[in-house]
Amino acid sequence: MAADTTILIVEDEPAIVELVSFTLRAAGWNTFAVNNTAEAWEFIQRRTPQLILLDWMLPDQSGLRLLSRIRSDRQFNEIPVIMLTAKSMEEDKIAGLDHGADDYITKPFSPRELTARMKALLRRKSPEHAQTALTVGSVVLDPVSCTVKINDQKVDIGHAEYKLLKFFMAHPERVFSRSQLLDKVWGDHVVIEERTVDVHVLRLRKVLKSAESLIKTVRSVGYMLSEK
Ligand code: CA
Numbered sequence: 001m002a003a004d005t006t007i008l009i010v011e012d013e014p015a016i017v018e019l020v021s022f023t024l025r026a027a028g029w030n031t032f033a034v035n036n037t038a039e040a041w042e043f044i045q046r047r048t049p050q051l052i053l054l055d056w057m058l059p060d061q062s063g064l065r066l067l068s069r070i071r072s073d074r075q076f077n078e079i080p081v082i083m084l085t086a087k088s089m090e091e092d093k094i095a096g097l098d099h100g101a102d103d104y105i106t107k108p109f110s111p112r113e114l115t116a117r118m119k120a121l122l123r124r125k126s127p128e129h130a131q132t133a134l135t136v137g138s139v140v141l142d143p144v145s146c147t148v149k150i151n152d153q154k155v156d157i158g159h160a161e162y163k164l165l166k167f168f169m170a171h172p173e174r175v176f177s178r179s180q181l182l183d184k185v186w187g188d189h190v191v192i193e194e195r196t197v198d199v200h201v202l203r204l205r206k207v208l209k210s211a212e213s214l215i216k217t218v219r220s221v222g223y224m225l226s227e228k
Helices: 014-026 037-046 063-071 090-098 111-125 159-170 178-186 195-214
Strands: 006-010 030-034 051-055 081-085 103-106 134-136 139-142 147-150 215-218 222-225
Touching: 006 014, 006 037, 014 030, 014 111, 030 037, 037 051, 037 063, 051 063, 051 111, 063 081, 063 090, 081 090, 081 111, 090 103, 103 111, 134 159, 139 159, 139 195, 147 195, 159 178, 159 195, 159 222, 178 195, 178 222, 195 215, 195 222
Parallel strands: 006 030, 006 051, 051 081, 081 103
Antiparallel strands: 134 139, 139 147, 215 222
């Protein structure tokens, strides 16, 4: 099963691209790299990433310009962005944060520090994309290996059910309508009927067996994951 979290690296130094790509792939993220802001913008429109690592000094334009463009776009302004830079001056850091960067990491950085910052940011902004294991009751979902265990037993689960379960586990005790689930789990590039959500919820409950009562139907609203 392919990782469903896409990270875009915008960086023109090949050695850093290589190191960062290797680190992020090892952490289970789907990683793409471009080396200028024009290609980055093209990529973002084609395939919205869940997080962007953005270098400051790029050959065509500064990373800050791209950041401003992202933050002023209604479709993309929520994408978490971490600025990567050789600059360590306090005023540069402030400029980055002023332009809407979520975090800032100064080169040289350790791969461990980078992934830790990324996980923290994703946990804050979109918990279903943080690569940390999610546990609710007897169910444990590991996003790095894309596996689900119930009472320590690995279960067979389809891709759609896996994504749905991951979303529910990242947002427990919250009710979501069918259209919200379609939007959040399947993304807005996919056109499917709301009824399809019911089919996947049904399948998910079958997979969960003894834990199926975790997925609650909230009449005339939608579904939620609840231990109550
Ligand atoms: Ca650079």
